[in-house]
Structures are given as structure tokens and as C-alpha cells.
Amino acid sequence: MTVMLEIKNLHATVDGREILNGINLTIRTGEVHAIMGPNGSGKSTLSYVLAGRDGYMPTQGSVTFLGRDLLALDPAERAAAGIFLGFQYPVEIPGISTMNFLRTALNAVRKARGEAELSAADFLKLVREKAKTLDMDPEMLKRSVNVGFSGGEKKRNEMLQMAMLQPRLAILDETDSGLDIDALKVVSHGINALRGPERSLLMITHYQRLLDYVVPDVVHVLAKGRIVKTGGKELALELEREGYAPYVGEAA
Amino acid sequence: MTAANPHETLEQITGDYKYGFVTDIESELAPKGLNEDIIRFISAKKGEPAWLLDWRLKAYRIWLKMTEPSWAKVSYPDIDFQDIHYYAAPKTGKDGPKSLDEVDPELLATYEKLGIPLKERGILAGVAVDAVFDSVSVATTFKDKLQEAGVIFSSISEAVKEHPELVKKYLGSVVPYSDNFYATLNSAVFTDGTFVYVPKGVRCPMELSTYFRINEAKTGQFERTLIIADEGAYVSYLEGCTAPMRDENQLHAAVVELIALDDAEIKYSTVQNWYPGDKQGRGGIYNFVTKRGACRGRRSKISWTQVETGSAITWKYPSCILQGDHSVGEFYSVAVTNNYQQADTGTKMIHIGRNTRSTIVSKGISAGRGQNTYRGLVRMLSGAEGARNHTQCDSLLIGDACGAHTVPYIEVKNPTAQVEHEATTSKISDDQLFYCRQRGLSAEEAVALIVNGFCKDVMLHLPMEFAVEAQKLLGVSLEGSVG
Numbered sequence: 001m002t003v004m005l006e007i008k009n010l011h012a013t014v015d016g017r018e019i020l021n022g023i024n025l026t027i028r029t030g031e032v033h034a035i036m037g038p039n040g041s042g043k044s045t046l047s048y049v050l051a052g053r054d055g056y057m058p059t060q061g062s063v064t065f066l067g068r069d070l071l072a073l074d075p076a077e078r079a080a081a082g083i084f085l086g087f088q089y090p091v092e093i094p095g096i097s098t099m100n101f102l103r104t105a106l107n108a109v110r111k112a113r114g115e116a117e118l119s120a121a122d123f124l125k126l127v128r129e130k131a132k133t134l135d136m137d138p139e140m141l142k143r144s145v146n147v148g149f150s151g152g153e154k155k156r157n158e159m160l161q162m163a164m165l166q167p168r169l170a171i172l173d174e175t176d177s178g179l180d181i182d183a184l185k186v187v188s189h190g191i192n193a194l195r196g197p198e199r200s201l202l203m204i205t206h207y208q209r210l211l212d213y214v215v216p217d218v219v220h221v222l223a224k225g226r227i228v229k230t231g232g233k234e235l236a237l238e239l240e241r242e243g244y245a246p247y248v249g250e251a252a
Numbered sequence: 253m254t255a256a257n258p259h260e261t262l263e264q265i266t267g268d269y270k271y272g273f274v275t276d277i278e279s280e281l282a283p284k285g286l287n288e289d290i291i292r293f294i295s296a297k298k299g300e301p302a303w304l305l306d307w308r309l310k311a312y313r314i315w316l317k318m319t320e321p322s323w324a325k326v327s328y329p330d331i332d333f334q335d336i337h338y339y340a341a342p343k344t345g346k347d348g349p350k351s352l353d354e355v356d357p358e359l360l361a362t363y364e365k366l367g368i369p370l371k372e373r374g375i376l377a378g379v380a381v382d383a384v385f386d387s388v389s390v391a392t393t394f395k396d397k398l399q400e401a402g403v404i405f406s407s408i409s410e411a412v413k414e415h416p417e418l419v420k421k422y423l424g425s426v427v428p429y430s431d432n433f434y435a436t437l438n439s440a441v442f443t444d445g446t447f448v449y450v451p452k453g454v455r456c457p458m459e460l461s462t463y464f465r466i467n468e469a470k471t472g473q474f475e476r477t478l479i480i481a482d483e484g485a486y487v488s489y490l491e492g493c494t495a496p497m498r499d500e501n502q503l504h505a506a507v508v509e510l511i512a513l514d515d516a517e518i519k520y521s522t523v524q525n526w527y528p529g530d531k532q533g534r535g536g537i538y539n540f541v542t543k544r545g546a547c548r549g550r551r552s553k554i555s556w557t558q559v560e561t562g563s564a565i566t567w568k569y570p571s572c573i574l575q576g577d578h579s580v581g582e583f584y585s586v587a588v589t590n591n592y593q594q595a596d597t598g599t600k601m602i603h604i605g606r607n608t609r610s611t612i613v614s615k616g617i618s619a620g621r622g623q624n625t626y627r628g629l630v631r632m633l634s635g636a637e638g639a640r641n642h643t644q645c646d647s648l649l650i651g652d653a654c655g656a657h658t659v660p661y662i663e664v665k666n667p668t669a670q671v672e673h674e675a676t677t678s679k680i681s682d683d684q685l686f687y688c689r690q691r692g693l694s695a696e697e698a699v700a701l702i703v704n705g706f707c708k709d710v711m712l713h714l715p716m717e718f719a720v721e722a723q724k725l726l727g728v729s730l731e732g733s734v735g
């Protein structure tokens with residue numbers, strides 16, 4: 001298996017404060033990794049640094065994505081290269097229908113990838129099909145992006161965007177939080193549908209619940225901005241039983 | 253001059269503002285300055301009847317005693333009204349072109365470049381256009397087709413000759429020649445503009461539009477538009493405007509009068525894209541405009557929709573006088589100020605008749621060092637039994653150096669009248685920008701998308717033919733506002 005993402009000794013600051021201090025992580029094509037860790041350990045920060053958010057400043061180390069220097073690209077270029085971030089708190093865009101947003105995003109990414117824009121008819125067909133697999137009411141697509149959506153609807157909408165954009169590496173930040181068990185199953189189904197030999201997943205989660213449905217190949221514990229332990233899927237169960245206390249101490 | 257690819261050439265010449273080129277055409281200019289002789293000159297050029305010259309001169313004598321208004325939240329150096337040419341017209345044969353075939357090819361090419369082909373086919377096949385170039389109307393399309401429906405659509409100069417009774421009856425009946433400093437100036441020196449009359453019971457079969465273009469340096473454009481919808485008539489009209497990029501400021505002081513009789517409806521849309529000046533605030537158009545509609549008839553309706561992205565300074569308050577019982581006034585506005593642009597814009601809704609209703613939706617977007625003021629008056633007079641107004645006034649800020657201001661005036665003299673006013677101010681959030689960029693949009697595409705969402709409630713009132721163009725224009729006007 002080829003390497004998809006290689007993070008070497010990554011340090012990053014937010015507001016001048018060092019939040020990530022020396023992350024090393026290698027994700028191969030087709031693998032599913034989970035990052036777990038206590039609140040405030042830097043999980044979302046890592047996802048933002050990988051996606052190129054302003055204000056999340058890498059200060060040391062390197063990130064290589066499919067052979068390219070990821071940190072040199074702007075956020076849109078990273079999206080076109082195949083990075084997708086499923087947001088912990090999806091953002092509202094009043095006045096722009098979900099449908100319009102999806103189409104604008106898909107066409108922007110396709111254009112950057114040198115592909116032709118989808119015709120209106122093909123786009124509609126595709127989006128309806130994907131919405132169906134996520135158990136989403138097509139009426140929802142007419143509503144403004146995430147405006148007035150329930151927590152579960154917002155997360156489904158993230159999964160719909162992922163399904164449309166077909167990323168190479170999806171980073172999913174607490175996609176499971178705020179979901180009831182039925183919604184969790186639907187969302188997990190959406191994630192599993194994306195799994196394949198060409199794609200990789202990095203799931204950020206606080207609880208192992210999601211990992212019952214989307215079984216990871218590798219589990220990491222992030223504490224105080226550093227990966228303090230790496231193991232197989234059984235590590236998630238261990239964390240569930242014993243909590244993060246031992247790791248928080250260890251990293252300090 | 254015919255360029256192989258006019259659009260490419262345009263961008264090379266003008267950079268950000270795509271309409272900033274100058275057409276090299278021989279013009280006839282009035283000498284600079286303003287006095288009674290100049291007014292006589294303009295009137296003679298147009299072959300006007302004596303009553304109209306008198307009307308102009310009366311306006312001029314009143315104007316001499318007026319002072320420029322200073323209450324708007326805009327600042328600019330004093331305008332030297334003697335340093336302006338009040339008349340500029342492309343040189344033509346004796347009487348001007350009789351048909352499109354006779355229009356100077358250079359002018360046709362200019363409008364082609366501006367995306368307003370003066371051909372009765374192609375992308376704007378459903379839209380009749382009156383093209384006003386500096387002080388004169390150079391072409392009007394689809395006249396014959398409109399005539400069949402009984403609709404008069406012509407330049408105002410022509411209407412003065414062909415339909416003097418209509419012009420005499422309605423000119424100045426909504427905006428009197430003594431109305432305000434700029435409207436009075438306009439009354440004295442107006443050169444051209446559009447005239448529309450839709451007879452009783454006629455639904456105008458196509459969109460009408462005027463495209464205003466300032467070309468000459470050191471000129472002002474003073475156009476006058478008069479639209480009358482007789483009983484039960486309907487018309488939708490749109491105006492667009494552009495000007496070359498110049499370091500000096502140029503004055504545009506227009507007057508628009510609308511009259512809607514019983515059960516008539518006028519929908520008036522503006523996409524204003526005058527040259528806004530450069531990034532340092534040099535140059536640009538002073539857009540000081542008086543627009544007012546009278547809902548004279550019962551159940552009549554006047555709806556203003558404006559997308560104001562250009563001009564160094566915008567000063568305009570398209571208003572409705574709701575005289576007829578059950579008449580309806582609407583004002584939907586998007587105003588963008590970027591770099592050093594200033595806009596003080598809004599509306600006046602004057603409720604006179606019973607059960608009159610008005611709706612105001614204003615969206616102000618400020619970026620760079622732009623200053624954006626909404627100024628609106630809602631007046632319910634004592635006879636306005638059961639009248640209602642709803643005002644929604646939203647401001648969006650991009651960056652920290654710009655400003656948004658809301659100045660509502662509310663006067664209610666009838667206890668049964670209801671007035672509602674809501675106002676919000678928000679910023680484009682980093683969260684929204686990052687979310688869009690993560691989905692593959694560039695920073696500029698992200699701003700354009702978010703701003704279009706913010707303006708949706710206004711944009712959906714634009715005629716379809718122009719909505720897409722206006723959406724793009726919003727994006728272009730805000731280029732460079734983030735990142």
C-alpha cells in the first residue's frame with residue numbers, strides 16, 4: 001500500500017500558543033485511522049491545520065499528501081487535491097440553497113481537477129441518489145445550507161457533501177457527536193460507502209461508539225498536542241473502559 | 253477598430269473594472285459651464301417647444317438660489333458646476349439615425365463590448381433597449397413591435413416632439429422642477445433619457461431597458477426618465493449604467509418619474525455599475541439621483557429593485573407616493589461599497605391613501621474602507637387608514653475598516669397604521685469563508701457566494717434576464733476584499 005498522508009514532527013500554533021507539538025502520523029491508501037483524545041487535546045486543530053485554515057499556523061515539520069507538500073497549498077487547492085473535512089460544527093450559509101452549494105462546490109473542485117462541469121440533469125440525478133442513501137429528504141436540499149437544520153441533519157449534510165465530492169482523504173471531526181443511534185447508523189453507512197482501496201479516512205472522535213460501525217485499522221490517542229499511543233481497534237475499547245486520565249498524565 | 257476578441261482586450265485595458273474603456277468617437281460638446289445660454293443651446297439642439305425651454309429656465313433660476321444638500325453621510329470636495337460640459341453628443345448626420353442600420357458602427361461596437369448588443373436578436377432577444385450615450389439616445393430597439401401593442405418606448409427628446417401632450421401632462425408631476433438641488437439642476441439641463449407610456453389595459457409584451465453610458469471626459473450626464481402606466485397596464489423596466497475609468501470625478505444627476513394609474517403596475521429595476529474609482533479612491537462617478545414614483549390610482553403598484561455596485565458616491569432614494577387607496581410600494585435594494593466608495597441610499601414611502609402597503613428590504617454590504625448608509629422614511633399621513641409598512645434592513649461588513657449605518661425616520665399620523673422596522677448587522681465570518689474554501693471555492697468565490705446568499709431576498713426580484721449578470725457583478729465588485 002502506498003502512503004497517502006505523511007505527517008512528520010508537525011508543530012502548530014493558534015494565537016501564538018503552541019497547540020500541536022510534534023505530531024507524527026502515516027496513513028496509507030485504503031486505511032481507516034481513528035484519533036481519540038480528551039477535549040482540548042488538539043484534535044480539531046490538527047484537522048484545521050491539515051485543511052489549511054487561516055490562523056492555524058504550522059511552525060515546524062512537514063505534511064506530504066499524495067507526494068505533494070500539503071502545507072504549501074491553499075484550502076481550495078487542498079480540497080481539489082482530495083482533502084475533505086467533515087466539520088464538528090457545520091456552518092450556516094443563509095440564502096444559499098444546499099443544492100446550489102453542492103453544485104458550486106462540486107463544479108469548483110471538478111474544474112480544478114481539469115474535469116468538465118456536470119450538466120444540471122446529471123448533477124440532479126447524482127445528488128438525489130446520494131441523498132437517498134443518506135436517508136435525506138430531497139426537500140431539505142432546497143433549504144439554505146445548514147440553516148435551521150437539526151444536529152443530525154447537519155451531519156448528514158456533511159456526509160452528502162463528502163459523497164458528492166468523493167475525496168481521497170476524508171477527515172471527519174466528531175461526526176458522531178449529537179447523533180441518536182438511528183442517525184449514527186445512517187451516517188456510518190455513508191462513511192462505509194466511501195471506503196475503498198483508493199481512499200483513506202481519518203476519524204476524530206471522543207467516543208468509541210462510532211467505531212463499532214466504522215471499524216478502524218489503526219487507533220491513535222492524542223493528548224496535549226501529541227500522539228501518545230497507537231494501537232489496533234481494541235485500543236478504542238480500552239479507552240472507553242479506562243478513560244483518558246492515564247494519557248493526560250503521561251504527556252504532561 | 254474591431255478587436256478579434258473584445259472581451260480579452262477589455263480586460264487588458266481596464267483590469268478590475270471591465271467597462272472602463274473610452275470610445276474614440278468625435279463628439280459635439282457644449283462649451284463648459286452653466287448659464288441661460290447653455291440651457292437655450294441644449295433646448296435648441298433638441299428642437300424643443302417654447303414651454304419646455306421656459307420650464308428649464310424656471311428651474312435654472314430656482315437652482316441658482318439653492319444650496320447643495322449636506323445631510324447625507326457622504327463627503328467629497330466641492331463640485332465646480334462651471335467646469336462641466338452639459339452637453340456631449342456623438343457627431344451624426346443632420347437628424348440622427350433613423351434605424352439601427354444607420355447607427356455609427358463604433359457605437360454599436362461599444363454596446364457590444366458592454367454586453368448590450370443593440371440587435372433585435374441574440375441573448376437579449378426578449379428585451380427592448382434604449383441606448384443613451386453621454387447626452388443623447390443613440391438607438392432604441394424593438395420600437396415597431398412595441399408600437400403594435402400600443403406601447404410608446406422612445407427617447408424623451410423624441411417623445412417631446414411626437415407626444416407633447418403626454419410629456420407636458422406628466423413631466424415634473426412627480427418630481428417638480430423645484431424639488432431639490434440635483435433634481436432642479438437636472439430639470440434645467442437634462443439632455444436625454446427614456447420615455448415609456450403603456451396604454452390602458454396593456455401588459456407590455458417585453459422587458460424594457462435603458463443602457464446609460466458616460467463616455468466624454470469632463471461631462472455630466474443628466475438624464476430624465478418618465479414612465480406612465482395607464483389604468484390596468486403593466487411594465488417592467490431596467491436600467492444599466494457604466495462609464496470609463498478616469499482620475500477625475502464625474503457627475504451623474506438623473507431624475508426618474510413613474511406614474512401608475514388605477515390597477516397599474518410598474519416594476520423598475522436598476523443595475524448601477526458606474527465607475528467606482530480606483531483602490532485609492534481616485535475618480536469615479538458622483539451618482540446623485542432623484543427617483544420617485546406616484547401610485548396615483550387605486551390598487552396601483554410600484555416596485556423598485558436596485559443593485560448598486562458602482563459609483564464613488566451614491567445618493568439616491570427611490571420613493572413611492574402611495575396616493576391611491578390599496579396601492580402598494582416596494583423597495584428592494586442591494587448597495588455595495590468597497591475601497592473608498594460611499595453610499596447613502598434608501599427610500600421614502602409616503603402613505604396617503606387608505607390600506608396602502610409598503611415593503612422595504614435593504615441589504616448593505618461594506619468592504620475595504622467603504623461607507624454604507626441606509627436612510628429611509630416611512631410616513632403615514634392622517635388619511636392612511638389601515639396602512640402598513642414592513643422594513644427589513646440588513647448590513648454585512650467585510651473587514652474592519654468599513655462602516656454601515658442605518659437611519660430610519662418614521663412618522664405616523666394615523667393610529668390604525670402599522671409600521672415595523674427590523675435591522676441587523678453582521679460580518680462575514682471566518683467560519684463561513686473557511687467552510688466554503690474547504691469545499692473547493694477560492695476566497696473570492698466564497699465571498700461572492702456568501703454575499704449572494706445575503707442578498708437573495710432582493711436579487712429574486714430582478715428580471716431573470718439580468719439576475720445572473722447582477723450576481724456576477726456582486727462578486728466582481730468585492731474582488732480583493734478578503735485574503
Ligand SMILES: Nc1ncnc2c1ncn2[C@@H]1O[C@H](COP(=O)(O)OP(=O)(O)O)[C@@H](O)[C@H]1O
Pocket residue numbers: 014015019037038039040041042043044045046
Ligand atoms: N481559534 C482558537 N483560538 C484560540 N485557541 C484555540 C482556538 N482553537 C483551538 N484553541 C485551543 O487549542 C486547544 C485545542 O483545541 P481543539 O483543537 O479544539 O481540541 P479538541 O478538538 O481536541 O477538543 C484548546 O486549548 C483550545 O482552547
Ligand SMILES: [Mg+2]
Pocket residue numbers: 043044045088173174
Ligand atoms: Mg474538537
